[in-house]
Amino acid sequence: MVSLILILVASLFFTGIVIRTKSLASGRKGPGIFQPMKDIFRLLKKGSVYSSTTSIIFQIAPSFYIASVLMAILIVPLGDYPGVISFQGDFILFAYLLAFGKFFMIISALDTGSSFEGMGASRESLFSMLVEPAFFILMGSFALLTGHTSFHDIFATLHYGSNISYLLGLLATFVFIMIAMIENSRMPVDDPKTHLELTMIHEVMVLDNSGFDLGLILHTTNLKFAMYGAIISNFFIGDLSLIYTIPIFFAVQIGFAIVAGLLESFMARFRMSHNPQFIFILTSVSLLIFFGVLLLLERFV
Amino acid sequence: MDYIVSINNNQSLPIKDIPEQAYHTFLENNIGMLKDNDNRHCVNYFGLQQESSVKLFCCIADDSIHQIYISSCVVNKGTTLNSFAKHNLNFEKFEREIHENFNIKYTDHPWFKPVRYSENRVNKAETIANYPFYSFDSEELHEVGVGPVHAGIIEPGHFRFICNGEQIMHLEIQLGYQHRGIEQLFLKKKSLLERTILAESIAGDTTVGHTTAFVNLWENLCGYQPDLGLQFTRTLALELERMAMHTADLSAMCTDIAYQLGSSVYGRLRTPIINYFQEWCGNRLAKSLIKPGTTNFPYTNDLANRLNQVFAAYEPDFIEMSTKLFKLPSALSRFERTGVVTLDEVKSIGTVGMAARMSGLNRDIRLSHPHDLYTTINHQPIIKRHGDVYSRAQIRRDEVKQSMGYIRSMIGNIPDFKKHDNPEFKPMPDTFSISLVEGWRGEICHCAITDSKGELILYKIKDSSFHNWLALAQSVRNNEISDFPICNKSFNLSYCGHDL
Numbered sequence: 001m002v003s004l005i006l007i008l009v010a011s012l013f014f015t016g017i018v019i020r021t022k023s024l025a026s027g028r029k030g031p032g033i034f035q036p037m038k039d040i041f042r043l044l045k046k047g048s049v050y051s052s053t054t055s056i057i058f059q060i061a062p063s064f065y066i067a068s069v070l071m072a073i074l075i076v077p078l079g080d081y082p083g084v085i086s087f088q089g090d091f092i093l094f095a096y097l098l099a100f101g102k103f104f105m106i107i108s109a110l111d112t113g114s115s116f117e118g119m120g121a122s123r124e125s126l127f128s129m130l131v132e133p134a135f136f137i138l139m140g141s142f143a144l145l146t147g148h149t150s151f152h153d154i155f156a157t158l159h160y161g162s163n164i165s166y167l168l169g170l171l172a173t174f175v176f177i178m179i180a181m182i183e184n185s186r187m188p189v190d191d192p193k194t195h196l197e198l199t200m201i202h203e204v205m206v207l208d209n210s211g212f213d214l215g216l217i218l219h220t221t222n223l224k225f226a227m228y229g230a231i232i233s234n235f236f237i238g239d240l241s242l243i244y245t246i247p248i249f250f251a252v253q254i255g256f257a258i259v260a261g262l263l264e265s266f267m268a269r270f271r272m273s274h275n276p277q278f279i280f281i282l283t284s285v286s287l288l289i290f291f292g293v294l295l296l297l298e299r300f301v
Numbered sequence: 302m303d304y305i306v307s308i309n310n311n312q313s314l315p316i317k318d319i320p321e322q323a324y325h326t327f328l329e330n331n332i333g334m335l336k337d338n339d340n341r342h343c344v345n346y347f348g349l350q351q352e353s354s355v356k357l358f359c360c361i362a363d364d365s366i367h368q369i370y371i372s373s374c375v376v377n378k379g380t381t382l383n384s385f386a387k388h389n390l391n392f393e394k395f396e397r398e399i400h401e402n403f404n405i406k407y408t409d410h411p412w413f414k415p416v417r418y419s420e421n422r423v424n425k426a427e428t429i430a431n432y433p434f435y436s437f438d439s440e441e442l443h444e445v446g447v448g449p450v451h452a453g454i455i456e457p458g459h460f461r462f463i464c465n466g467e468q469i470m471h472l473e474i475q476l477g478y479q480h481r482g483i484e485q486l487f488l489k490k491k492s493l494l495e496r497t498i499l500a501e502s503i504a505g506d507t508t509v510g511h512t513t514a515f516v517n518l519w520e521n522l523c524g525y526q527p528d529l530g531l532q533f534t535r536t537l538a539l540e541l542e543r544m545a546m547h548t549a550d551l552s553a554m555c556t557d558i559a560y561q562l563g564s565s566v567y568g569r570l571r572t573p574i575i576n577y578f579q580e581w582c583g584n585r586l587a588k589s590l591i592k593p594g595t596t597n598f599p600y601t602n603d604l605a606n607r608l609n610q611v612f613a614a615y616e617p618d619f620i621e622m623s624t625k626l627f628k629l630p631s632a633l634s635r636f637e638r639t640g641v642v643t644l645d646e647v648k649s650i651g652t653v654g655m656a657a658r659m660s661g662l663n664r665d666i667r668l669s670h671p672h673d674l675y676t677t678i679n680h681q682p683i684i685k686r687h688g689d690v691y692s693r694a695q696i697r698r699d700e701v702k703q704s705m706g707y708i709r710s711m712i713g714n715i716p717d718f719k720k721h722d723n724p725e726f727k728p729m730p731d732t733f734s735i736s737l738v739e740g741w742r743g744e745i746c747h748c749a750i751t752d753s754k755g756e757l758i759l760y761k762i763k764d765s766s767f768h769n770w771l772a773l774a775q776s777v778r779n780n781e782i783s784d785f786p787i788c789n790k791s792f793n794l795s796y797c798g799h800d801l
Contacts, residue, residue: 191559
């Protein structure tokens with residue numbers, strides 16, 4: 001329960017910090033931290049416009065999208081405190097809940113019949129597919145290391161054996177930051193600020209969404225960021241008490257947001273055809289973690 | 302009889318001195334002159350309406366001897382001819398324009414279709430709505446149409462891609478949504494001020510380039526010799542405009558590859574340069590700065606000191622940012638080998654300016670047909686070889702530095718500005734006049750013809766974008782569709798310069 005509340009709180013300011021970091025890096029003052037949320041509230045007050053070529057799919061997809069992410073957040077624990085839902089193998093449900101929401105966004109993009117949105121959908125599904133092995137190898141390795149298969153048990157018992165697990169945690173942090181950037185269509189894979197439909201991935205899929213629906217979609221992105229931030233902080237929390245857990249959680253969230261902002265300020269995005277290569281790197285890093293775990297368990301012959 | 306007559310840039314010529322040839326001689330002569338000669342290219346080819354006939358004028362510039370060859374030919378309206386384009390693709394667009402305006406048909410034109418749907422076209426049934434797009438019949442390929450409403454805020458144009466997945470097989474660019482009728486307005490508006498303002502509005506981002514072309518043309522049509530002060534003003538403004546636009550383009554290219562630092566730094570650097578125009582003449586785009594025979598804004602030592610200050614702040618930041626950008630791996634991976642146009646393609650398209658120099662074709666009016674103070678500057682065009690986005694970015698960076706050098710030496714030696722007494726301008730009767738200017742995008746060509754009373758009967762504009770648009774279409778072939786924006790921005794062509 002505590003993780004759900006913290007994630008919801010973090011989602012309010014996460015994107016604001018990213019945007020503020022980018023503004024400061026480019027020599028501007030930038031909007032306030034809560035400006036993205038104000039924009040979302042403004043959108044939520046509006047009605048939506050639906051094109052006559054779309055069907056019911058297009059109208060329900062944004063709700064499915066945010067619902068799937070909220071469901072996934074219920075599974076995320078915070079250190080010793082389990083999520084609202086916790087059972088053996090819950091991280092598999094977690095991954096496919098996210099995939100479920102994404103699936104609806106993809107078919108809703110196809111539903112509009114626009115060639116732009118079709119291209120965006122095709123790119124998004126390709127990149128999501130490539131991310132999947134990295135996530136499962138990573139979580140599988142930690143399951144192997146701890147002997148548990150639920151998020152809560154894995155994270156709570158992660159640091160019992162040796163301190164090398166913190167090193168693995170660092171590697172896992174890198175992988176999760178990158179997964180979060182890819183899943184949220186941020187730099188270096190996608191550019192959320194671009195006005196060029198031909199280069200967009202996620203943005204082009206939601207071109208036809210407006211008003212309330214768009215507000216839901218935008219806030220889902222914030223939630224996803226905060227959710228990945230929570231998972232990253234779990235690698236360092238272990239079984240500490242809440243007094244330490246909460247500051248660590250927010251420190252990790254803010255640090256993550258600043259890293260995302262800096263990453264978007266000081267490099268150009270990748271060429272579209274280089275993205276798959278880049279995403280495969282995450283799988284390789286996950287494999288490193290896997291071999292590290294095998295070494296730790298002395299199963300490596 | 303002389304087969305061909307040649308003049309300098311900014312020179313007038315009585316119409317009767319232009320040789321009038323039979324069409325087949327006209328064709329053979331002009332094609333023969335261009336054949337296997339990279340130093341020559343056609344700067345303008347257009348028709349002049351006479352009672353029942355059309356008089357075609359062909360202007361071919363020779364860069365090595367700094368001359369422009371003019372020849373003409375009278376043909377009947379609605380007649381059918383062999384095309385120049387079959388032998389030399391440079392003429393492809395000119396002939397489509399002639400067809401559009403005078404209904405002259407060509408038997409062997411490679412791809413015959415309307416150009417810009419100008420208001421005075423012959424066949425009003427041809428509209429942009431029924432434009433014959435290149436189509437295909439395939440299950441695998443898909444079409445992506447972009448525009449004519451631009452996603453950003455710029456001008457209308459339709460881009461139709463035929464793609465195999467992410468790969469572009471073919472791009473067709475169709476402009477012609479604006480129908481401004483600038484060339485006709487030049488004839489209709491009789492006052493010189495109106496015409497100057499028209500010239501300023503041909504393309505907003507090339508105000509100085511087009512206005513300089515107009516005033517140079519007008520002055521030599523009226524036999525007026527501009528003094529050193531006027532020439533100084535025009536040259537200085539041209540180079541400042543080049544610096545400002547190149548910097549803005551570097552910023553836009555950084556935006557398109559999502560490199561925020563470059564985008565904001567170059568964007569900030571462009572502002573003081575155009576603001577300097579505001580200090581000089583009260584307009585950031587340098588409107589009203591350049592006028593025939595006079596200038597209201599004489600250049601002073603104070604202005605020169607101010608410009609030195611602007612440059613002192615501009616230069617270190619520009620160099621630092623450029624050093625960073627051209628070393629940044631993620632930016633280079635987007636720039637290099639993207640949007641390549643080879644030297645052969647460039648030659649057959651007939652691109653001008655930066656779009657020619659990027660692939661190793663030395664085409665620069667400042668060197669080949671110098672006007673104003675360019676006669677005193679020992680200009681060395683910046684030539685790159687690869688023809689990719691990287692080459693175009695490099696040309697911009699290097700030309701900014703070069704222009705800054707020219708400006709610094711110019712403002713170290715300001716000529717005396719005499720009070721100009723608004724001279725009486727009377728164009729010579731029955732005269733042909735041509736003016737070439739190297740704008741920041743490339744060569745700009747203005748031509749004018751007067752009747753027996755000295756009234757304009759033809760004003761013809763060729764913007765540098767006229768041919769360069771095809772180079773853009775060519776550059777994106779076999780590239781990814783997501784690289785189209787960066788290719789487009791690296792050319793940064795003018796919509797309104799095309800839709801005259």
